[in-house]
Amino acid sequence: MSVAAHPVVAVETSRRGEFSGLLWLTWRQHRWALLCAVGLTVVLTGWLAWLGHEMTVYLHQCHDRPCxxxxxxxAALSSETGPFRVADHLLQFVEYEPLLIAVFLGVPLLAREHEQRTLLLAWSQDVSPQRWLWTKTALLGGCTALCTAAISLAADRVARVMSDVSGGGLFDGDTFLDSGMLPLALGVAMFAVGVALGAVIRRVLPAAMAAVAGFVGLFVLVGYRYPYLMTPVSRFRAIGDGTSDPGPVGGPNALKVSGGITLSPDRVGNLYDAAGRPLDAAGLRRMCPFTVPDDFAPDRLLPCMTRHHLMTRLVYQPADRIGSFHAILASGYAGLGVLALAAVWLSVRRTSLTAG
Incomplete structure (x- = not known):
């Protein structure tokens, strides 16, 4: 029997041939970026795993408490070459890894084809422009997802060990942004953004610069606004109660949004009397009189404030919201990726093959 006598078999064989051809083409065009990505993933995950193991050993020696x-x-943990400092530097690198993905994997996918004017050749073959685009995007995006998933798992583990070793919280700064598989979500989203910028700008270097600017803007926005993704919890805390965290309600990993006291001879902030009424500088002086201006200092005022049961207002995010915050951010990154892919689809539909 001939293959031509069976249209379904012919179509299936044709599709397999198209896929294998696009697989080879993707590897041929992006092999160095893919090899570097895999190599970096192996080195980074192995290094993070070793540092996590080393810090865990020290933690066990300190009876599972901060040393x-x-x-x-x-001394070994906090030295410049100790595992804690090295792991902290690596986690900062993990935060910027999505930018490398956007610049070296996402942007060249379409921008290089436009710049070298090879789209006419690529899209005038048996493979349709849409199949060419989505197959290559799926292959490179899948590699991106696998690599960033491995790095995310290693970074999450190290972030949690660092929190245990230092006694710090999981909800603050680098530790939060490197945990909960957020590097995976952001890495895939930035890959899609890179592809979209390359499709719209059609030049590799300008698209890469736009990816850098967009990533920096997103990074600053997330770092500044993520504590307010949900309405913070607030409560009063008595002055001099000796607690350094939001207390049992918030948990040791709670994120402190605000709560510091401002004390100066002419200004007092975030200080309340026993009835919950705010105090100003004059009211504090009436309650705790001093004759020497230099005595208006926290160490001198503390016994008086404790005696009058003064309070400060603490605003924080409870530790049990960490998972919800991770989910909100990951969903936001996913939405950004979907919008970027939609922009790619529209750009490809409007691309004229005669333009190259």
């Missing part, structure tokens, strides 16, 4: 200052374990 006391002056102990050999604390």
């Amino acid at each position: 006391l200052p002056g102990t050999p374990q604390d």
Whole structure:
């Protein structure tokens, strides 16, 4: 029997041939970026895994508590070449890894074809422009997802160990942004953004610069606004109660949004009397009179404020919201990726093959 006598078989064989051809083409055009991505993933995940293991050993030696200052374990952890400092630097690199993905994997996918004027050749073959685009995007995006998933797992583990070792919270700054598989979500989203910028701008270098500017803007926006993704919880805390965290309600990993006291001879902020009424500088002086201006200092005022049961208002995000915050940010990154892919689809539909 001939293959031509069976149209379904012929179509299936044709599709397999198209896929294998696009697989080879993707590898041929992007092999160095893919090899570098895989190599970087292996090195980074292995290094993070080793640092996590090393810090865990020190943590066990300190009876699963933060090591006391002056102990050999604390000295080894906090030295410039110690595992804690090195892991902190690597986690900062993980935060910028999505930018590398956008610049070296996402942007060249279409921008290089436009710049070298090879789209006419690529899209005038048996493979349709849409199949060419989505197959290559799926192949490169899948590689991106696998690599960033491995790095995200290693970064999440190290971030949690660092939190245990230092006694710091999981909800603050770099530790939060590197945990909960957020590098995976942002990496895939930035890949899609890079492809979209390359499709719209059609030049590699300008599209790469736009990706840098967009990433920096997104990074600053997320770092500044993520504490307010949900309405913070607030409560009063008595002055001098000796607590350094939001307390049992917030948990040790709670994110402190605000709560510091402002004290100066002419200004007092975030200070309340026992009835919950705000105090100003004059009211505090009446309650705690001093004759020397220099005595208007926290260490001198503390006994008086404690005696009068003064309070400060603490605004924070409870620790049990960490998972919800991760989900909100990951959903936002996913939405950004979907919008970027929609922009790619529209750009490709409007691309004239005669333009190259």
